[in-house]
Amino acid sequence: xxIWITGAGSGIGKALALRYAAGGHHVVISGRTxxxxxxxxxxxxxxxxxxxxxxxxxxxxxxTGSSSAQLANLVSHLDLVxxxxxxxxxxxxxxxxxxxxxxxxxANFFGMINTTNAALPLLRKAPQxxxxxxxxxxxxxxxxxxxxxxxxxxxxxxYLMHSLRIDFSDFVDVCAINPGFVETPMTERNDFPMPFLxxxxxxxxxxxxxxxxxxxxLNFPRRLTLMLRLAQLSGxxxxxxxxxxxxxxxRKTPA
Numbered sequence: 001x002x003i004w005i006t007g008a009g010s011g012i013g014k015a016l017a018l019r020y021a022a023g024g025h026h027v028v029i030s031g032r033t034x035x036x037x038x039x040x041x042x043x044x045x046x047x048x049x050x051x052x053x054x055x056x057x058x059x060x061x062x063x064t065g066s067s068s069a070q071l072a073n074l075v076s077h078l079d080l081v082x083x084x085x086x087x088x089x090x091x092x093x094x095x096x097x098x099x100x101x102x103x104x105x106x107a108n109f110f111g112m113i114n115t116t117n118a119a120l121p122l123l124r125k126a127p128q129x130x131x132x133x134x135x136x137x138x139x140x141x142x143x144x145x146x147x148x149x150x151x152x153x154x155x156x157x158x159y160l161m162h163s164l165r166i167d168f169s170d171f172v173d174v175c176a177i178n179p180g181f182v183e184t185p186m187t188e189r190n191d192f193p194m195p196f197l198x199x200x201x202x203x204x205x206x207x208x209x210x211x212x213x214x215x216x217x218l219n220f221p222r223r224l225t226l227m228l229r230l231a232q233l234s235g236x237x238x239x240x241x242x243x244x245x246x247x248x249x250x251r252k253t254p255a
Contacts, residue, residue, distance in 0.1 A: 001020070001079040001080055002026045002028075002075040002078055002079050002080075003025055003026065003028065003082070004029075004030070004071065004081045004082070004119060005017050005027060005028070006031070006056065006058055006084050007030075007031055007083075007084040007086060007135075008029035008031055008084065009029075009032075009033055009039075009040060010184065011185060011186065012135065012179070012182060012200050012203050013082070016082060016084070016207060016208065017051055018040070018043065018047070018051075019201075019205065019208050020049065021044045021050065021051050022047045025049045026052070026075060027050065027051050027052070028053075028071060028075060029041070029051055029052070030053075030067075031056070032055065032056075032057050033055075037053030037054070037055070038053050041053055052074050052075075054070050056070075056118070058107060058110075058112075058115055059106040064114050065118075067118040068117075068118040068119075068122070071118065071122055075122065076122075076125065077122050077127065077130075078122040078126060078130060079126050079130050080130060080133070081115070081119045081123065081132050081133065082134075083111070083132075083133065083134040083135060084135045085111050086107055086111070086135065086186070087186070088104070088150045089149055090149070091148055096148065100149055101152075104149040104150055104153050105152075108150070108156075108157055109157050109160065112134050112157055112160060112161075116132065124171060130171075130172050130173070131174075131175060131211060131214055132168070132174045133176075133207075133218075134161045134175070134177065135179065135207075136157045137150075137158075137178055137179060138178045138179065138224060139151040140157070140158050141228045141229070142228055142231050142232055154178075161174050161175065161176035161217075162174075162176060174216075175211060175214065175216065175218055176217045176218070177210075178219045178220075179203050179206075180195075180220065180221050180224040180225070181194035181196065182202075183197060184200055195224060196221045196223055196224045206220045
């Protein structure tokens with residue numbers, strides 16, 4: 001297969017790239033920092049597949065055309081695209097900063113739009129039906145403290161994936177990937193409990209295996225997914241618990 005993975009300089013994206021390359025596939029990896037991408041390629045070493053770095057800032061609307069051309073120079077088509085690039089920021093106190101919300105939405109939501117536009121010409125050239133997958137999050141299922149920007153962007157991305165599966169159903173299968181808590185540079189900053197935390201390689205393994213079935217949605221871990229589904233049905237109980245937790249955090253935070 002010929003694969004494109006965004007946000008592949010670290011975390012889940014890096015783990016996915018190494019796994020697919022080990023399986024003999026040709027993988028284009030992209031991100032904003034070429035040094036990190038080259039380090040992933042070098043780590044892959046003599047794996048049976050290949051890893052090809054390509055700089056691409058998913059928030060740059062004007063880079064779509066040039067990035068599509070870059071891709072065409074590296075691969076003849078795309079069998080699988082995994083849109084993994086993303087960002088996370090939390091609100092401070094009870095202040096909603098529009099610039100922060102825009103940064104997160106640019107990376108997590110508009111980044112998927114830009115990536116999809118860049119990938120479409122090569123997805124259409126795939127000899128067999130390709131897959132377009134977007135890494136969203138279980139956080140998009142229900143409200144979490146301080147996660148207004150992050151979770152809203154992931155909920156929007158999840159909705160986008162479901163709609164694209166309908167509108168692009170003539171030539172591609174679209175999948176929304178919703179992981180729980182994963183050990184990545186992005187979650188290192190989290191100052192709250194992360195139940196059922198898994199490594200980036202564990203998450204990549206679940207994604208790689210799950211995408212073989214081309215599901216509409218890939219949610220994991222199962223226990224956390226079930227808890228959040230039940231929370232959606234619990235009415236005000238979840239929000240009462242989360243509000244109580246948030247108040248405790250605010251009391252601990254120095255003024």
